[in-house]
Amino acid sequence: MWDISTKELCFAYGGKINILDNMNVSIQKHSFSAVMGPNGCGKSTFIRNILNFYTPQKGSIEIRGINIKGMKQAEMAKIVSFIPQKSSLSADLTVMDLIMMGRVVHIKNKWVGFAKHDKEIAEHLIKKLNLEKFADRSALSLSGGEFQRVLLARALAQEPEILLLDEPTSSLDMKYCMEIMAIVKELTAKKELTALAVLHDLNMTAMFCSEIFFMKDGSVRYHGTPQQVYTREIIKDIYGIDATILKTDEDIPFIVPKTHPAISAKKEKEMAYV
């Protein structure tokens, strides 16, 4: 069953040049998929179309078989949640306040506000994501990695079925990067949600994602498992660079640009995967 499905999706800012041009993508339920490609190819715009933040000029987007056109934002937020690359938070809220934001869509009576259950969910997520020591701290005082974990907790507080992530790890060091990716992977493996992320790090993506959509000039050029799409030809076509495709002991491909000084021609031949 497809969780997200787009058909002939076209989008242009101000109706001029097509940023998305005939996008056809189907995301399997409980998968952790990645959208990749060079800067400016339309990855983030694609995610924002799925979020219903932008309205496509042509084509359709279906979430669990239901066209999102005309769907109320509150209904959407109960199914889909979102983690941006960098939050635009402008107020000095505590971590707990920030996570509780994810529960706003579930408030039954706006006069009363949050119920006991909402607080319990936030507290559970705080424990689950090891945020106990930050709960009462100002969210703006956290490091990038800690803050991103709080944003993940806030997105999960919405109890979504689908999680959209826009370059969630691009400003994080390797440890925090692995941590975020591992949590999302675990949630998909446990069949708790479906995740679709815009990512840049090819090697990190190969470690965690089961399916990759390579975009160029507003449409999907290639898609498949990392093993299927990490080839010299595809990397050359998408990024315009020559690369060596190596493999780990677990048969996970990883990519080293050709010009990398650490790779001698001999070594490259020994390690070559494709």
Added chain:
Amino acid sequence: MRKRILLFLIFFIIVFLIIFSLMNGAVKTSLRDIMDVLFNRSANTPDYIRTIIMDIRLPRIVMALLVGMMLASTGTVVQTVYQNPLADPYIIGISASATFGAVLAFILKVPDLMYGVFAFVSCVITSFLIFRLSNAGKKLNTATLLIVGIAVSSFLGAFTSFAMYMIGEDSFKIIMWTMGYLGGATWSKILFMIVPLVFSITVFLYFRNDLDLLMSGEEEAHSMGVNVSRLKKSMLVITALVVAFSVAFSGMIGFVGLIVPHTVRLLFGCSNKKLIPLSTITGGLFLLACDTISRLILAPMEIPIGIITSFFGAPFFLYLAFNKKGGMNR
């Protein structure tokens, strides 16, 4: 605990200021006089004391509290909508548009109570113009905010000044609007102001959690279920209504919507659940304090209250503009 003490202190200061303000002025009254008049205890109190307390000072005190509440609560909401702590109705030009509406009503010689309606129409039009000029209400950087504010205030100010010039010696009422004046407070005006105040606070509190989400930016608020455009537009219409009535009956009183929400944010945090009611109460306190100063500092002469709030507000504005700490980021 600290916050409870602060809250108690705010209420204590309000009560103290009300009594102090009732007692002092060109004619001094005693605490006994006040009690006698308020609780109708003695028939011996002279009529002029009764008139001073019940028809002059008390309405003025209530008016100061109400206008302060209106300005501070709208300041809080406008700042959330534009995600900028400097976005005060006075600074971005909404107050100037209300003055323009009131001046127009004055020129057209409509009844006093219609001034609010004229000011409201003018405010709504200007609010949406500002909304469009500021990139459909997206997070507003300080430079854009100030440019829009200066342009709108100057443009509408030109009409107001022209009206003053044409009217000549009788333009005192317009001068009053441009400087802020609470001396014309009456019980009927107060009744007329309570409706928009209660309505706006009720709506602001109803949407308190949605307003919190706006502080995360449009995109994130949208992803968490908020119809951002609709929320922002409805908040701007309501703030226009409140600012219009406050300006129509008390003139342009600047910086209350800037100083009060910022101070409350520093003391009690940014969550709108606390921020809206506390800003409202503290706004009342602040304006009552300013009005008491304006009445007493050169007594028996009065200084227009807008001068006092600007005296405190302008340096505070500079402090906020150059200090990155506290509450809300720009």
